[in-house]
Amino acid sequence: MQTIAFEKFGAAPELTELPIPEPGPGEVLVRVRAASVNGFDLGVLGGALQGVYEYEFPVVLGKDYAGEVAAVGTGVESVSVGRRVFGVVMRPTLGQGGYAEYLAVPEQYGLAVIPEGLDDARAAALALSGTAALGAIEAVAPGSGDIVLISGATGGVGAFAIQLAVARGATVLATARPGAEAAFVTGLGASVAIDHTDLAAQVRAVAPAGVDAVVHLAGDGAALTELLVPDGRLASTVHFTPADPAVRATVVMADPARGRLEYLADEVVSGRLRVPLGRAYELSEVPQALTDFTEGTIGKFTVTV
Template sequence: MRAIVVRKFGATPELTDMPVPEAGAGAVRVQLEAAGVNPFDAKMADGILDGKLPHDFPMILGVDGAGTVAAVGPGVTGFAVGDRVVGKFLNPPAGHGSFAEFAVVPESGILVRVPEAVPTVAAAALPTAGLTAQDMVDGTEIEPGQTVLIIGATGGVGSFLVQLANMAGANVIATARGDVADQMTRLGAAETVDYTAGSVREQVAAGYPDGIDVLYDLVSPPEVLAELTGLVRDGGTVYSTIWSADEDALRSRGIRGGNIESKGGARELTRLLDRVAEGDVVVPIDATVPLADGASVIGAVGARGKTVLAI
């Protein structure tokens, strides 16, 4: 089968042939049709899991994937051949991911059926970005009318955050270039701040002199996040998805949140898929790229929504 791999940490991802994996006891083999691309894929290739999880080389990249169950191993009762499914394909040993024509996942892992109303490409874009956004909004316990600022709103996680925070009743401020302000408005932002037009902190402070309630920051390094945190009222909430938050400094002001790594599992993914099926959440696909060209988009920046590999 075709797969995108790295042969060692730090190597350039490449398309190669790999053996088709077997579905062992308690495992499900999925014939993948689409795989979502995330910033984590490039970090995985560079070795972020070295010393944290056992791994195999050549390492097949990719966490998010959707397709059809092709085989089930002994003892599997929750899935059957032909089921359309989506899930996360990161299990020890790492290196048997979704950027491939087939992948195997434990039945007990993060794997769920895809509702009929949800296209496979949309499903493949959901797990990492969608669950991260949902975890942040769930953890915040937004009250209707609160003001939420999202830094990095046009990317995968940000596009879901705008929608989910709006659904929770928040007044959403999204940072975005002026030429994509309309897209943010359609997703549910009440206001956009053009980060190319000047200091985001100064622009938001001018409009909200009494402060904001929640800051979701998906892109800022620690020193920038520390500055932006000054916009948040004491007792508010700050989340960083790239581990830029000084949690001790936040606690000193009674601010909740901190650095977040999604813990969402199968139940949470099912809830998110149901929201998509019902039309409450839109999956913004920025680009669909053939698997043969997939290596070129790993680690790419500037996407306005999700990039998905068509397998």
């Protein structure tokens, strides 16, 4: 099968022929049809996850996937061959990934059935970013009238976080450069676009007393913390914890439990949540997609497999 893999630390990712994996007990073999580009790919590639995960080279990149079940291992009961599924690759080691024609994933975690009305590209784009955004919004629990500042709002996680916060009645301030980025975040429901190069002044102009919550997806966590009201809430997907113990802070790890993936998928199908798609790439173009991703994105980049 064709994959995008890298052979060792420092090696470039490239189109690599590998054997189709066998699904082990409790595993589902997926014929992947789509995947999406995430910052996680760059972390894996750069070796930043050494010590967190074991790397089994060649390592196939790609943290989320959508496709159909090609085979099941012993003990798998919830899905059968041909069923359309999507999710996040939650294997214990780094080796298999979504940038491959086939992928074996655990049945019990990181996999859900794709509902009618959701295409493969949107399902893949939703999986990691959507569950990370959901975790961040649940952590800061915005209510009606709360002001929520989302830093890193133009990225994949941010695009979902904006919509989930607005749906809970919050007023969202979203970091974005003037122009296309600002139009992108306001199009998703943000009330005000904030240029992060002038963060404090622009936030104070609309929220002089501070913001009730910060969703920290990028930028300087300490500077963002200073914009909170006393005992405000902060959720960070980038492992930031504020020094001020009064801040109710949560470090968020995406939790792609089946019910959470199903919830997000249903929100999309019902029209309450949009999956903003950016550029689409073929599998062989993933190295270019990763380069483009580092240069800025509007909408999720997807890969057709």
